[in-house]
Amino acid sequence: MATKFININLKIWRQKNANAKGSLESYKLDKVSTDSSFLEMLDQLNEQLINEQKESIAFDHDCREGICGMCSLYINGRAHGPDTGTTTCQLHMRKFNDGDTIYVEPWRSRAFPIIKDLVVDRSAFDRIQQAGGFVSVNTSGRTMDANAIPIPKADADKAFEAAACIGCGACVATCKNGSALLFVGAKVSQYALLPQGKVEAQERVVNMVRQMDEEGFGNCTNTGACEIECPKGISLENIARMNREFLFAAAKSE
Ligand code: SF4
Ligand code: FES
Missing domain, CATH: 1.10.1060.10 (Alpha-helical ferredoxin)
Structure with missing residues (x-):
């Protein structure tokens, strides 16, 4: 599939800390490769924010290959976004269209309090x-055979x-x-x-x-x-x- 570039609008939950009142903030991001992952798109947005001397968006991630379970995002009202059997880090921007508005929120649960922006505890x-x-x-003092x-x-x-x-x-x-x-x-x-x-x-x-x-x-x-x-x-x-x-x-x- 040929690489395409899309321009998107984002509504992202921003919250300074656990006690602050959060809200959805609007961002515009151009030239997003459809080959990039959702988290790479957020990296691109953060680079844009840093270049504009604005505070980057906090979001959780680690392995970026569907193993660690860190990338906890609610995307357009669905946990981990629109794909089934896919973590947020495995979701690709080819699932979205040019001109789309994408809503990104943290997990919402009493037992998972928000720490900052999209990061929950x-x-x-x-x-x-x-x-x-x-x-x-x-082991009876010996190393046990794995198939014993x-x-x-x-x-x-x-x-x-x-x-x-x-x-x-x-x-x-x-x-x-x-x-x-x-x-x-x-x-x-x-x-x-x-x-x-x-x-x-x-x-x-x-x-x-x-x-x-x-x-x-x-x-x-x-x-x-x-x-x-x-x-x-x-x-x-x-x-x-x-x-x-x-x-x-x-x-x-x-
Ligand atoms: S959705 Fe729940 S059961 Fe499934 S992998 Fe995540 S924590 Fe485990
Ligand atoms: S970043 Fe590890 S599962 Fe998504």
Whole structure:
């Protein structure tokens, strides 16, 4: 596909700090290559702002290849923009047309407070994972062969699919209740499906759910929006598995 250049209008959320009142600011950006990624387009805008002696726009990013989960942007009313199975950093400007107006906002969730402009604090996810604790591996004093524990292929595949969650928070941002169940379901499932994860399974699910509740995430009402907007295709099946694990753990502790 031949490279094209487009001129776009942007409405971007600007907010000085966590306590300031934010608002959408308008920008015009010309000669944007359709081969550039969405984040490269924001880089180009920031260069323009710096050249105009204006403050650049704060936005989160790290790997820029769909792995780290940092690029948490709401684009034209959708988490990670118009493409399915795509993080913001993998979204390309060829998805937009010359003359388009693009709205860019941060994740909106009580549990993800805005730090500045488009950057939100997602450390609640880190605390949930930390609450999950460790995985016991009995090596009996020797290095264990990686294939010593037979695992059914179907379970290994499901665990791997759950482990594909990058902790981006799109599921929370897109949920009308701000629920984190898809994320927590994935993090519980990636261990619960494997023999190595079964030793602390009950403790893990109870502690992760408790931490999730303490962080102020909302309840799940099964709208399924999280699954649709998840860039890694994490399935609702993981929520069902987490619920089963939780009920089992609760019943055992009685
Ligand atoms: S479940 Fe999907 S949307 Fe939610 S944090 Fe994981 S990768 Fe992101
Ligand atoms: S910057 Fe790492 S997933 Fe987008």
